[in-house]
Amino acid sequence: MTEKRKYGSYSVILHFSERDAIDTSGFTALLDSVINQKLKVTKIIVLNHNKEILPEFAIESSELVVLGCDIRRLAEALNRSLEEITSDFCVYIDNYDADVKLKYSYLETVDIGVCKYSNLGMLYADYNLIENDQPREIRLLKHHHGRLRDNQDYGRAFLFSTRALASVGNFDPAIKYQLMYDTRLKLSEKFEIVHIANKYAGALYDVFDQGKDHNVFDYLLAGKEVQREAEKVLTEHLKRIGAYLKPGFNYHQRPDSDAEYEFIASVVIPVNNRPEFIVTALNSVFNQTMKNIEVVVVVNGGMQDPTVEEVHKYQPGGSKYDANKPPVSLVVADINNIGLSLNLGIQRARGKYYIQLDSDDRLKPNAVEKVVRLFESDPQIGIVIGSYEVWQKLDDGTFVRMEEIPVVTHDEWTDDNGRNNLLHINGAGAPRCIPIAIIEELNYFGINDEPYARNYGEDYDLVMKISEKYKVGRIYAPIYDVVRHSGGTDHCINQETIDRNDEAKDYMRLLAVQRRIQLNLQ
Template identity: 30%
Template sequence: MMIDCFIPFADKESTSQTIQLFQSCPLIQNIHILYTGETPNISLPNHCFLLKVDRLTSSNTMLSISDSVQSSHMLLYFKSTPPELSYKALHRMAQHLEDPTAGMAYSNYYEIKDGKVQKHPVIDYQIGSLRDDFDFGPLIMFNSKAFKDAVYDVFEGGDTLPYAGWYAVRLFISIHYRIIHINEYLYSQIEEDLRISGEKQFDYVNPQNQKVQKDMEQACAFFLAEYEADISPIKEKLDLTKGDFEYTASVIIPVRNRVKTIKDAIGSVLSQKAKFKFNVLIIDNHSDDGTTEAIDEFKENPLVVHLIPERTDLGIGGCWDYAVNQPNCGRFAVQLDSDDLYSGPTTLQQIVDKFKKEHCGMVIGSYRMCDFNLNTLPPGIIDHKEWTDKNGMNNALRVNGLGAPRAFYTPLIRKIGFPNVSYGEDYAVGLAISRSYKIGRIYIPIYLCRRWEGNSDHALSIEQTNANNTYKDSIRTRELMIRKGLGHLRNKMFDDETRFLNEGRKAKELEKSINKQMKMWTLAKSNHDNLKDVSVDEIKVDGIPMMIQFNPARMVSTGAKVDKKSIEKRPCFLCESNRPPQQQVLNTMDGLDILINPYPILPGHLTIAEQKHIPQKTIDPVEDFIKLFVIIPDTYAIFYNGAKCGASAPDHMHYQAVPIKYIPLIKFYESNKIEKELIDRKENIWNIEKERTYLEARLYKVTNYLCPLLCLEFDNDIDCNSMLQCVLESLPVHENEEEARFNLIAWKIDIEKIAVIVIPRSKHRPDCYSAKGDKQLMVSPGALDMSGIIVTARQEDFNKIDEKEIKHIIKECGLSKKEMEESIERYEQTEDENNEFDDEFDNEFDIDDYWNKYGNKLPN
């Protein structure tokens, strides 16, 4: 193992000392001196080379380093003064990189401040360690392949990052390799930045660093896209009218032992001029320095609510959680720290106005840094203008804070909850909210953040800074994994049309037809493209996974009027003469036109319409339902919505099809969690002595789904139409209706076998569909809803539907257990009359003889 070393040129003396230091290590093969501007006038020993760069951390520099590396490992040193290496320091780093999964290693070190040597421990790297100021120390070693891979991955497209090249490279290394923290003190270096921690932490919002920060944001965006954890801007408006609140706003002040500042904070709230009712909830966390008595001075004021929790283990987050769940908490909960002030009497009004204007889940203001006497401290105004509506929710993972004052929509924050910690609790909930809801920003200072010697983050020890950073990195890691999971969920459910089709002639033909149709029909393409950004939530109902989808485009179906009078008034949109001219037939079979659905639930959503205008009634042409597998790829499931079971065109016979992989019920059915009971079994055996061909069909009752189901599994070559028809005819028929209420969903279990699930229905729509006010949920279940994809066309329905509601809707619309048993009894009574298999068998075979002779050789 040999190492190429890269060091910055500082001055002739310091650089010569650094070269001599590294050349004394036998592992160092080459040393490259990085310089900008004029070529340094320095005499170089053997195996030392000058490498001109534009900036030490730029993308061009990273590319130059990658091209120059000749050894299996490389070392980057970022300081201008030479380090002092501990015993075999580089050997220890190299040892940790012997692991082929390790891409980068860094260690603790000693720092020399004002001539004094002190320990500088660093923290473990997590995948969520996205801060661009993460402290690796100035000496870092790499597996050269890992470094080169990352440089190629991030810059292969020609992207340039003048400031954030190094930051981007280490992010991309972390995707495929481990970044190792060596918990040993392997070197010493002179610390030149002597500012206290309270000053350093605001570098990322300093206007002087704006160009650097924009570059860092771009690098982080590259990483999030590659890691599939980036999210799109939130477009939907949040309903802010939920619940009954006496107060429009409540100011929340958690406090412990702030006798010097608490009365100023309370006075700041009471000075607010607002057009609405507000109060202040002070969570006194068992103060013992006179703070409690200071608060009691306001007890005659009805707006001041003094709360002392029974628990003694609450951090700031726990106090916030306690406060927002109080019955007298207002619709909006607004932050005020116990040692800070509002900058003027309109702060509350501005915050509430922002909520109402933008319908956001959280509002964050701007503040001015000041001392206890309100004199401005550097960097002055903290406005977080790096936040943009386009990318703020992603960039929030990179920056170390979101700003102040923070305010929350109370029903939402009650649902999310605060972690019971005293650092980072606001950042954690801010990330969670930004994932799914818009965050409103106020860019003028409405808050005064007072820094003074008693302030909790004025000047922190390295140990406390590390603890804080480790916790925030853990928050980022959790949030990153959630967003990545949501990204996978969206990709799994709403990927491009061309990606969900498997190889094979049918798949390629359909793919080609869909692509052609999308180019010709803007509406269909737009609605399919929008599927990538629809909100999706996953929930388990009685252990069964369900997907909830917010899809506004589906309002045309969800809200469709399907009564006879309304149907007669409108032209049939499935008839060829009434279709939009842009809508083309993708394929045709036996009088059925295959079309792209312009208002899709899933990518590639197909509508399969009868060419003739005949009612939605599938008992007679049930064979068409099965024959569709001849031209529909095996990656698709075909489904049928009865006229009173989700069909938005009950006057025109049609089926639909979507990719199998998106349907929770199919995944559940094919898992080992399904419980089913055999009701009937038919077999067909012929030419036994020559081919011993064995075909069968089995009818099952599924016993552990949310509503009763029947499933027919059969081999491709067996004629099961009469068996399926017998099942459908055994279901109860409502008065004045021609067909029983049911949904069908069919798919190929494997190349030889098909499954058809029958979802018997008792109701068209649940009672909540037509309910009034808050009780209304506009969910109109079709086959996909009953199969686990609950489609909501309104934001308020998506927000409030939960496990209990889903279970109730599916049970209410499905058949009762009693009705299912009665249907099975009718099936068993009539199967002999309607089953075409038995007549065929009985004329040729004595089944008992064949089973006695061949049963031990046939599958069970």
């Protein structure tokens, strides 16, 4: 039989971890899947994490080499592995804390990819997650230059061009936590990052692991050292591609800083079929220490939405109307589009500053006062972002502080680099407060017109645009309560929704990168 044509030569790097020393079955299955590939592997490098326990296969040969490894110094171990490798490509399998098993056509598949993409730097693929012996197909997102989040899933099997790795200095030993993030970004600057997708039964490998429910606050719980390293990795990437904004660059003075307004602030509340929440939100506005404010409620469920009737009670002639409280305006639309609702509210507003308030959240009593004072302290501040506590609304209507989540301050923000770091974190904080003149200047909030946007991230693109032209003011004391409840949009989000949301914000990041490159060229 004629030997199959190969477009590249391949080596494989994998782990023999401390847990593998206790139970070798997972590692043995992975090693077998590598050895039994339909295309022959040039060399297998085993990174052994056990100082005293040597696996039975620890016999060095031309095909298999065992190297000692400390996971805290992974870059050094991978670079030593590359010194042992003479092949065109290497597959790094991240099986340190989860069992992995390749399909026996894995190399055959990526070999075609090597043929198709002459400038390939890295290749990753969809996989099956095996939970309780049941496979769940994990479909990953296609790479583009807006994929700047450090927590995006690229899987656990990575094909690298050894030539491409060498051109970026291989793996950086100075990186402790974000090694794959750093390597991926560096490679993406010069080479293609290729993804092989799965429709069904087309995953290239299996991962044996236990999943967990998605928590929208996960990125906030990462250690500060991890966050700082991710910021450094991203910042250096932005510098290399020309998208880095230097401290103080391109800041302007706010428009209409001396104009007259009927109110100092307009609190805009978009809402859809939440009469049971709107009362709490409104009361949090009525209790503000600064009284020269108004409320604009935008009900986007049409006139039949029961929230309309509830809001009417707080207007002149209503049973709960109080002339001594901030006035309540009502806008009704029959299109459930949060960005549209915000824009309609802005058009109705008579205040100088827009203050965010979601219909199921609450403002602290001093929120507006603190926001206005910060704006008044610097005419170049184009947005003020506060800090918030996370609360849980129980089924009996009581509110309980979620103590396991600390006050969300986003204190990773710095005046010098915050707007660059904004490109990799999933949120800027709350509440977000913006001069209405700036919202109008930058053409309002998104209205689900960005690809994949579905009532998500409607102000993220606007926040990035503002940060490119104005200073961002931060309030690190909590002035807002985010309320979680069973009907919330962030409650038990499934993977399809997570992916769609990530697609939306990553596209906005892509646009931001392109804008910032152009800003630096001017």
